[in-house]
Amino acid sequence: xxxxxxxxxxxxxxxxAKASQHWNELLxxxxxxxxxxxxxxxxxxxxxxxxEGDGLRMGELAWRSHVSKQTMTTLVRLVERDGLVARRxxxxxxxxxxxHLTDRAKAFRPIAEKTLAELDAxxxxxxxxxxARSLHGALKExxxx
Amino acid sequence: xxxxxxxxxxxxxxxxAKASQHWNELLxxxxxxxxxxxxxxxxxxxxxxxxEGDGLRMGELAWRSHVSKQTMTTLVRLVERDGLVARRxxxxxxxxxxxHLTDRAKAFRPIAEKTLAELDAxxxxxxxxxxARSLHGALKExxxx
DNA sequence: GTAGATTAGTCCGATATCGGACTATTATCC
DNA sequence: GGATAATAGTCCGATATCGGACTAATCTAC
Numbered sequence: 001x002x003x004x005x006x007x008x009x010x011x012x013x014x015x016x017a018k019a020s021q022h023w024n025e026l027l028x029x030x031x032x033x034x035x036x037x038x039x040x041x042x043x044x045x046x047x048x049x050x051x052e053g054d055g056l057r058m059g060e061l062a063w064r065s066h067v068s069k070q071t072m073t074t075l076v077r078l079v080e081r082d083g084l085v086a087r088r089x090x091x092x093x094x095x096x097x098x099x100h101l102t103d104r105a106k107a108f109r110p111i112a113e114k115t116l117a118e119l120d121a122x123x124x125x126x127x128x129x130x131x132a133r134s135l136h137g138a139l140k141e142x143x144x145x
Numbered sequence: 146x147x148x149x150x151x152x153x154x155x156x157x158x159x160x161x162a163k164a165s166q167h168w169n170e171l172l173x174x175x176x177x178x179x180x181x182x183x184x185x186x187x188x189x190x191x192x193x194x195x196x197e198g199d200g201l202r203m204g205e206l207a208w209r210s211h212v213s214k215q216t217m218t219t220l221v222r223l224v225e226r227d228g229l230v231a232r233r234x235x236x237x238x239x240x241x242x243x244x245h246l247t248d249r250a251k252a253f254r255p256i257a258e259k260t261l262a263e264l265d266a267x268x269x270x271x272x273x274x275x276x277a278r279s280l281h282g283a284l285k286e287x288x289x290x
Numbered sequence: 291g292t293a294g295a296t297t298a299g300t301c302c303g304a305t306a307t308c309g310g311a312c313t314a315t316t317a318t319c320c
Numbered sequence: 321g322g323a324t325a326a327t328a329g330t331c332c333g334a335t336a337t338c339g340g341a342c343t344a345a346t347c348t349a350c
Contacts, residue, residue: 010281011189011261012168012264012265012268012280012281012284013165013168013169013172013186013189014189015281015284015285015288016161016164016165016168016284017165017169018211018284018288019161019165019284019287019288020158020161020162020164020165022287022288022290023157023158023161023287024158024162026290027158041158044156044158044159066163116156119157120157122290123157123287123290126286126287126289126290127283127286127287131279131283132283134276134279134280134283135157135279135280135283135284136155136157136160138272138276138277138279138280138283139157139160139161139163139164139280140160141271141272142164142167142168142268142271142272143160143163143164143167144271145167145171145267145268145271
């Protein structure tokens with residue numbers, strides 16, 4: 001029967017994975033087009049919280065972006081390698097590290113917002129505002145399964 | 146403004162990534178509950194095509210599952226390690242490798258279908274059939290951006 | 291004020307995925 | 321039938337992510 005085949009071959013899991021991949025490719029291409037080819041989509045987990053408050057700690061960044069501390073360690077290393085942040089030891093707590101934006105990252109901020117807005121506009125152009133909102137809602141519902 | 150904040154912090158990309166992650170966790174938990182804890186969600190890329198035609202080649206598997214040949218090489222190694230497939234050299238083409246299901250994999254097939262059906266049912270119970278179909282459609286639309 | 295608990299961050303190893311470069315084999319074409 | 325092209329698969333290194341175990345520093349309670 002077709003039902004079973006569709007359940008395995010056009011699986012919701014498959015669609016979610018591919019859509020996520022595709023989104024990230026579009027985002028990276030957008031950043032590159034605007035002169036920030038070194039910025040990977042995942043860097044958002046570091047940069048976005050810092051745009052709202054520079055100098056946060058590793059653990060705080062991980063918590064705000066809903067990733068593990070291990071992931072944040074790896075990620076900050078890459079973002080630092082690419083010159084967008086710098087780490088400094090916290091003077092008040094010898095265990096902690098504070099992460100600071102560089103000028104390059106500050107220059108990137110409007111580009112990030114613009115690229116995101118462009119992508120959102122493209123999605124709305126394709127799906128329509130109502131279906132786009134309903135997609136949003138459906139994804140959040142899935143998370144509570 | 147709130148619009149910008151939502152665009153960056155409750156990003157569609159973020160939701161897609163997290164929903165995909167969550168789906169895979171649910172799937173792995175389901176397999177484990179039914180006695181196949183060793184089966185990872187990604188193994189579907191190997192097993193599903195083989196359920197429809199055992200003994201396919203690496204490249205054919207990669208093509209059918211829309212992953213790269215490199216990914217398939219890695220994946221088949223893991224699936225073989227876990228005892229679900231065996232590789233044999235193709236007698237008609239010395240470059241090619243054919244992948245065959247083991248008895249354990251054949252025993253897993255109905256479990257896979259059952260678990261997938263359970264998950265689909267849970268999604269429909271949460272979203273309703275119409276919103277579930279529209280989610281499906283919206284994700285496919287995204288892929289053509 | 292020191293012993294024990296907690297916290298911050300990293301190291302290690304695993305899964306999952308890709309692009310580029312490579313090797314081995316087969317096919318093609320004069 | 322031998323040079324060249326194409327194909328099958330793997331190796332290497334990269335990104336992205338996690339859990340468990342570890343180290344170093346701080347806090348807590350006596």
